[in-house]
Amino acid sequence: MPEKLQIAIYWGAACGGCDVSVLDTNEFILDVDALCDVRLWPIAVDGKYKDVEAMADGELDVAIMNGAVRNSENEHIAKLLRQKSKIFVAYGSCAYMGGIPSLANLTSRDAIFETLFMANPSIEPGNRTVPLPVSKVGGHQLELPRFYERVYALNQIVDVDYYVPGCPPVPSQCKAAILALVQALTGQAPAPPKGAVVGAFERALCDDCPRTRTQEKKIKRFYRPWEIMQDPDVCLMEQGIFCAGIATRSGCGVRCPKSGIPCRGCYGPAPGVVDQGAKLISAVSSIIDSKDPDEIDRILETLPDFTSFANRYSVATSLLQRSHGQ
Amino acid sequence: MTFEPKIVGFLCNWCSYTGADLAGTSRIHYAPNLRIIRVMCSARIDPTFVIKALAEGADGVLIAGCHPGDCHYSEGNYKTMRRYPLLKKLLRDYGIEEERVRLEWVSASEGHLFADLVNEMTEQVRALGPSPVKSGLALDMAER
Numbered sequence: 001m002p003e004k005l006q007i008a009i010y011w012g013a014a015c016g017g018c019d020v021s022v023l024d025t026n027e028f029i030l031d032v033d034a035l036c037d038v039r040l041w042p043i044a045v046d047g048k049y050k051d052v053e054a055m056a057d058g059e060l061d062v063a064i065m066n067g068a069v070r071n072s073e074n075e076h077i078a079k080l081l082r083q084k085s086k087i088f089v090a091y092g093s094c095a096y097m098g099g100i101p102s103l104a105n106l107t108s109r110d111a112i113f114e115t116l117f118m119a120n121p122s123i124e125p126g127n128r129t130v131p132l133p134v135s136k137v138g139g140h141q142l143e144l145p146r147f148y149e150r151v152y153a154l155n156q157i158v159d160v161d162y163y164v165p166g167c168p169p170v171p172s173q174c175k176a177a178i179l180a181l182v183q184a185l186t187g188q189a190p191a192p193p194k195g196a197v198v199g200a201f202e203r204a205l206c207d208d209c210p211r212t213r214t215q216e217k218k219i220k221r222f223y224r225p226w227e228i229m230q231d232p233d234v235c236l237m238e239q240g241i242f243c244a245g246i247a248t249r250s251g252c253g254v255r256c257p258k259s260g261i262p263c264r265g266c267y268g269p270a271p272g273v274v275d276q277g278a279k280l281i282s283a284v285s286s287i288i289d290s291k292d293p294d295e296i297d298r299i300l301e302t303l304p305d306f307t308s309f310a311n312r313y314s315v316a317t318s319l320l321q322r323s324h325g326q
Numbered sequence: 327m328t329f330e331p332k333i334v335g336f337l338c339n340w341c342s343y344t345g346a347d348l349a350g351t352s353r354i355h356y357a358p359n360l361r362i363i364r365v366m367c368s369a370r371i372d373p374t375f376v377i378k379a380l381a382e383g384a385d386g387v388l389i390a391g392c393h394p395g396d397c398h399y400s401e402g403n404y405k406t407m408r409r410y411p412l413l414k415k416l417l418r419d420y421g422i423e424e425e426r427v428r429l430e431w432v433s434a435s436e437g438h439l440f441a442d443l444v445n446e447m448t449e450q451v452r453a454l455g456p457s458p459v460k461s462g463l464a465l466d467m468a469e470r
Contacts, residue, residue: 106420149466150466274378275374275377278373278377279372279373279374281373281409281413282372282373284412285405286405286408288408291407293411296407296408297411300412307415307416307419308419310416319374319378319381320377320420320422320459321466322420322462322463322466323419323421324422324457324459324462325421325422326421
């Protein structure tokens with residue numbers, strides 16, 4: 001190959017797990033290094049924003065961004081990387097759908113600041129202050145990124161070419177996605193269609209789940225995973241454990257249900273599903289064994305905080321996107 | 327301009343739509359704010375439809391089906407009955423006022439009841455004012 005591919009990896013509002021998932025490909029990362037020049041990757045290599053700003057438009061072959069957009073810095077770098085790259089990839093659930101940070105969309109910026117900085121009992125009364133975009137200290141002006149009212153998924157801010165779902169994407173899929181991009185860029189394989197979800201399958205998680213579905217699902221109460229001795233071979237929903245697999249895209253290798261944990265929906269909506277939360281309303285309601293409104297309410301009381309389960313990774317890209325309360 | 331609520335009504339073919347038809351053929355005057363969509367059964371109403379209607383500018387959504395026990399497909403309306411409390415929970419968490427979405431049972435013979443229901447719901451939604459969803463999402467983009 002004549003020249004190395006130019007790539008950048010960046011994080012927005014994220015936990016860092018996505019960056020680690022790239023490193024989790026173990027020795028494959030050495031092949032990536034042999035094929036690519038990493039121009040920016042804050043967690044792993046040196047590289048400054050000003051170096052990116054100095055690049056020509058489209059100079060980067062691939063920009064891979066994980067994390068959502070929570071503040072003005074996230075937005076600035078997302079737009080910058082989009083401008084400087086030929087292919088822009090939203091990597092991980094936060095970049096794809098808002099992810100866990102977008103659960104904050106069910107409350108407000110003021111409520112978050114109040115809880116975190118003002119009412120937090122571990123902060124001494126004299127030190128209680130919220131982060132300000134501009135402040136003056138000892139004659140100097142200090143600036144911080146502006147914290148937005150809500151969290152955005154990347155495609156609500158910039159044009160995204162491909163999505164790699166997962167919290168984080170599993171190493172095998174990370175590898176598959178990187179290989180697909182490299183092959184497309186070097187003309188060895190056709191590029192996936194724009195907007196495609198790469199590193200995942202075109203079917204629901206249940207299609208790949210080894211647990212058996214033995215009977216018609218009918219339950220009289222829900223259980224949190226720790227409340228019941230589960231049968232390891234039987235569908236979790238059948239046992240009353242709320243599992244998001246039915247509305248979720250497969251691709252992770254069914255890691256959670258195989259280890260006794262219900263699917264939490266991190267691979268995003270299954271093909272044909274618009275809003276995981278809305279679809280899970282139907283899924284959950286169809287297994288409740290009652291025709292009496294009062295009993296239905298009692299059964300649903302055993303399923304606390306339904307919304308945060310059903311839209312756990314996808315509040316920002318759900319149909320309503322955020323709370324609309326006063 | 328005074329606010330006229332836009333309400334989307336999903337009515338089951340066998341009872342509620344026929345009930346609405348009866349209100350019409352009986353020449354009952356009622357509020358013109360309901361936009362009716364006929365579906366074969368109230369169980370056909372995926373919660374996605376209701377949420378999408380709200381996201382795209384509806385001020386209210388009415389779901390109507392056969393009375394419990396009267397479903398043309400014997401069990402469909404019980405499925406709707408079970409979906410509704412979860413839908414309400416989800417909408418509450420997204421800050422949507424409870425009165426904007428209603429589930430009602432209307433039989434084919436209840437033309438008067440249907441007309442009263444539409445009048446009552448229209449006034450209820452009128453009192454709440456326009457839905458904040460569509461305008462709010464447009465404002466988000468301006469915030470930054």
